[in-house]
Amino acid sequence: MNESALFAIAAIGVLGVLCQWIAWRVKLPAILFLLVVGILLGPITGWLNPDRLFGNLLFPLVSLAVAVILFEGSLTLRLGEIRGLERVVRNLVSFGLLVSGTVTAVAAHWLVGLDWPLAALFGAMMTVTGPTVIIPMLRTVRPNAAVSKALRWEGIVIDPIGALLAVVIYEFIISSQGANAVGHLIETFALILFVGGTLGVLAGYLLGLLLRHYLIPEYLHNVATLSTVFAVFAGADMLAPESGLLAVTVMGMWLANMKRIPVEAILDFKESLSMFFISGLFIILAARLNLGQMMQIGWGALGVLVVLQLVSRPLKVWLSTLGSPLTGRERVLLAWIGPRGIIAAAVSALFALRLSELGYQDANRLVPLTFLVIIGTVVLQSLTARPFARFLGIAEPEPRGLLIVGANPVARAIGRALQKRGFHVILADSYWEHVKSARMDGLSTYYGNPVSEHADRHLDLIGIGRLLGLSPQGDLNVLAAQYYRRELGQQSVYTLPTSSENEQRRHKHTVAAEFRGRPLFGDDASYRKLQSLVSQGAEIRATTLTENFAHEDWLKKHGGRALPLFAITPKGELRVFTADSETRPGADWTILALTLPPEVEGETAADDAASA
Incomplete structure (x- = not known):
């Protein structure tokens, strides 16, 4: 030739x-x-x-x-x-x-x-x-x-x-x-x-x-x-x-x-x-x-x-x-x-x-x-x-919604915050008490394993474009990430590691990174950490940036008291903070962060120092 x-x-x-x-x-x-x-x-x-x-x-x-x-x-x-x-x-x-x-x-x-x-x-x-x-x-x-x-x-x-x-x-x-x-x-x-x-x-x-x-x-x-x-x-x-x-x-x-x-x-x-x-x-x-x-x-x-x-x-x-x-x-x-x-x-x-x-x-x-x-x-x-x-009136909506694996307190808090800002969320969990609490909060739920054959037939994913693995069971998060990766795309599948995975990131018992999906909310984020913050009264609060109050100013003001979770662009697009992302919010962006009340900030800092 x-x-x-x-x-x-x-x-x-x-x-x-x-x-x-x-x-x-x-x-x-x-x-x-x-x-x-x-x-x-x-x-x-x-x-x-x-x-x-x-x-x-x-x-x-x-x-x-x-x-x-x-x-x-x-x-x-x-x-x-x-x-x-x-x-x-x-x-x-x-x-x-x-x-x-x-x-x-x-x-x-x-x-x-x-x-x-x-x-x-x-x-x-x-x-x-x-x-x-x-x-x-x-x-x-x-x-x-x-x-x-x-x-x-x-x-x-x-x-x-x-x-x-x-x-x-x-x-x-x-x-x-x-x-x-x-x-x-x-x-x-x-x-x-x-x-x-x-x-x-x-x-x-x-x-x-x-x-x-x-x-x-x-x-x-x-x-x-x-x-x-x-x-x-x-x-x-x-x-x-x-x-x-x-x-x-x-x-x-x-x-x-x-x-x-x-x-x-x-x-x-x-x-x-x-x-x-x-x-x-x-x-x-x-x-x-x-x-x-x-x-x-x-x-x-x-x-x-x-x-x-x-x-x-x-x-x-x-x-x-x-x-x-x-x-x-x-x-x-x-x-x-x-x-x-x-x-x-x-x-x-x-x-x-x-x-x-x-x-x-x-x-x-x-x-x-x-x-x-x-x-x-x-x-x-x-x-x-x-x-x-x-x-x-018969077109599916833009896939802006999120399927959340887990209906625990952390997942419910995140689900409520996203739904309040117009994002469709579905929480999937096999624990009935969690599902019942999510329904009481007005959240859409699926009672069952999100990777089951029943879910394949009955879980309505119309308008769903992302998956967040927020279950305390790390293996379930990984399995869900693998299951939905082909349908949603590798870039749209996120999982929250367990604390043991964070502590042993390079350990031979830890699931390889390519199978876990994108790591949620930063290198040190884990389910146990988020659960601890929620139990101490942390809430997901929204802050809209301006020309006079930029992202750097927000970081200086909140310091270690807030964990950034999401950012919403002026066009209403949702960006997820991850360990591998380079999201830099600008003017008119809204940051959603899990924020501790000021009175417990000092106690948390002391606890972190003691555990370290």
Whole structure:
């Protein structure tokens, strides 16, 4: 591989991560930035030519990447999550798909002028929404649980089904001159279903057994699973072309719903891998666009986009949700969100190439028309879905809340102080007396172990963005930090060490720092110290800094009498004081500190000196 090719591949990876980071900063789906970068690198500047860079390996690599993305998505589909929505999801991916595809095909024929066979193929390709666009959009839009689950299930399950429908129509097109076109069509459809379904179930079941009985060492779980996904996808496609996507989706769903299968670490790995592939694929496929062909399609393409957004999707959702528990507002948002993604882009590019070789001149119009729809739906829905969800009143709040492990006096004092200033808190504890006292204080509680299976099903984390481990049981704090780290992020998980952990920070019996979460409130803070301060009458007091009373002045005034816990910025953002943070409050910031009454300050200082 020459240096220019090596640099191009590295640049795709770096730019993909940069787009994801920018999207995270500005709260917009990363696909917008990935498409822009791909178009700039490809058709505008000509710097990136994926066909020349990858040659004949381009579409096999794209196919394998899509297989990993679909497997990762299906690995999150637990049947228990959609209780009450099973019929909605089933309708969306069955007759709802046919309704959507038919309306889109008619629009493509009348507005763009595609022949009926190609229009039907385009309609089939446009039925897929896909996890590559739905899941990143859900992170930004944050609709309520019912809409989120319906969209996620639809996006993952519909990909292989929509691709299967497109394959069947493609096979019909190329065999339509034969004497037994209908028979060939039925045979192809049955073969894909049989091979994809059978291989997916077998692979999922066998891999699950190997994982359940510890026949694969833990350090090989990720590599073994990835290799199995590649093998199942390739094997299925060899036995029945285009059945690989169905096989890996079924395999992931089967694994996700087997009991006692340790899939969490695999899911972490696949999620990171999927994000990397999504970033690269959108840049690569956008770089293959021909802007001249896109311009030639004309205003009819805009009409197709309007029909997709305002007719096809709403009609599909309306018919699929009749008699469902979804409210009218939830159905409206569900009808608005339906962006097209990587499956549509990849399948259109593949079929356009094959049909062009067979003499179908209009096949070259499939790719630019598909990308216009992808760009249009992604841009429109990315910019409008979050405000629309807020307008409808079904958007989850910003994750400003805190889950506090423990409902002891220290945790209750902190919970009351935060709730008083508008932060949603939930205190979780297995000790009923503590939970009862917290409820008497007007605090939201969960009675039980926060890392139990019951908590996984019933603990409502909507709006929760941080975890504070304030239990006197250090092991429970660590376990909770590990349990919620993947969902909340490593930077948002904090634990309060026990006094013994502070005294033996480098001792061989102390839990390693990377497993404890970020240390709360400073190097010398411990549960015993905070409990002692609270028992002596310490209270959490708020002080707002000014230009004339800065942070340094606050430190001089309070000295060792106050332990800083939190700071609230002028914009209302909560900052947690930790041993590893460099928070420097400024003017108009509010400091929340656990402060002793002046009369006990001297006694505490004497006690500390004696114990030292």
